[in-house]
Amino acid sequence: MFEIKKILSQYITDKDDLETNNMILDLVDDVSKKEIEPYAREMDRHGVKLENGKVIVHPQVHKILKVLKQNELFGLTVPEKYGGAAMGATIQNTVMERFSRADASTSLYHALQGTAVEMMKKYASEVLKEKYFPKIAKGERLIGLLYSEPNSGSDLGSLRAKAVREGDNYIANGNKIWISSAGIVNSYTTLLQTDPSKGSRGLTAFVIDADQPGFKVDRIEEKLGLHASPTGSIVLDNVEIPVENRIGEEGKGFSAVLYGLASSRIGISAQAVGIADAAYRKAVAYASEREQFKTKILDFQANQFKIAEMATRIHLARNYYVYASRLKENEQDFGMEASLAKAFAGDMAQYVTYEAIQLHGGYGYTVEYDVERYYRDARITSIYEGTNEVQRIIIARAEIPKYAKKDN
Ligand SMILES: Cc1cc2nc3c(=O)[nH]c(=O)nc-3n(C[C@H](O)[C@H](O)[C@H](O)COP(=O)(O)OP(=O)(O)OC[C@H]3O[C@@H](n4cnc5c(N)ncnc54)[C@H](O)[C@@H]3O)c2cc1C
Known part of the structure; x- marks a missing residue:
């Protein structure tokens, strides 16, 4: 605390x-x-x-x-x-x-x-x-987020599920996948194609209700981690969305969703810090009890260095996501910082949870110890809400023009 x-x-x-x-x-x-x-x-x-x-x-x-x-x-x-x-x-x-x-x-x-x-x-x-x-x-x-499709993950601008206006409603059809909290939440913000000829400029954002006829969870994924969180495929079969549920104007949904995702990247950085912190604490506690060669394994300097490195990365990731959060609430540009926070924290969580298992030795590889769950759960933080490669594209786009020589 x-x-x-x-x-x-x-x-x-x-x-x-x-x-x-x-x-x-x-x-x-x-x-x-x-x-x-x-x-x-x-x-x-x-x-x-x-x-x-x-x-x-x-x-x-x-x-x-x-x-x-x-x-x-x-x-x-x-x-x-x-x-x-x-x-x-x-x-x-x-x-x-x-x-x-x-x-x-x-x-x-x-x-x-x-x-x-x-x-x-x-x-x-x-x-x-x-x-x-x-x-x-x-x-x-x-409320959840209903964006990804079988052929559109990182490339969200290529989404295909459609919404066609009919009077006071839009009628939605298509498939969405990887949807967190599927079957539990009541509504989703979603992004649907209202004018396929315009590509990402034809995408419109809506709030869609899961209790509407034609909205169906048709599959739940079995996955590496986040086992208590449903990740589902959703079929939209002539689902009615009232016109008043449109978020912004037609064709302006892509930028609205990107803004939401930039905000939530800071949250995923915080998630990565939380998972890593849990693994770190358990690892230090374990190392302070376990003895080998008649010595607490915590007394081996190799392990102390490991702990120092874990602590350093957690503290830096935590400080940076708080900084990105402050930028956002002070209404300053925060997109690049959100990406930086997420890329760093996602990588940090892989490292820390890996080392937490390492410090537990074979015990850490069993389900009797929580570190194996942290290791599995941490993996997603560098994938969803934009993969870490996507974050680095955003960081590079923001950084390179600042210092690159123009005539190169
Ligand atoms: C557990 C879980 C929960 C999820 N929850 C939700 C949710 O609630 N709502 C939702 O809408 N989605 C959700 N997702 C989807 C998630 O956001 C996507 O999986 C993610 O954006 C990556 O898309 P993809 O899986 O299609 O991978 P792809 O886009 O196919 O990427 C595959 C690989 O190629 C790389 N790559 C792609 N493009 C480039 C590029 N231009 N340059 C370099 N490398 C590139 C990626 O970084 C990645 O390494 C969830 C996914 C999972 C696994």
């Missing part, structure tokens, strides 16, 4: 704001200790199933969602006039770190809700905000 509060104290100068931030972090830690962390291993082993069209998760997942709702943790960044706490990216992302330290799978509900809210705050009409924000703030409506 100490580290993040210390960092926040350097950024947040208003005493009351700092106190509120710290109170929320304490609340999140309390919820995590009671309801999330003790169940993380069990929820991971239980996994997710699709039975008769229904997505089945461990019962504790539903309990966690209920507790987050009771504690009003879903509306942190929703504006006050819709019943939210009107807080900024810093608290949103530091909360993400704390949830992820307890369990990466369930932290995604918090992350997705935050991403959808960020995009809607900037691009949705007042009517749409009034329709969804009060329920999102109360946690009565959970």
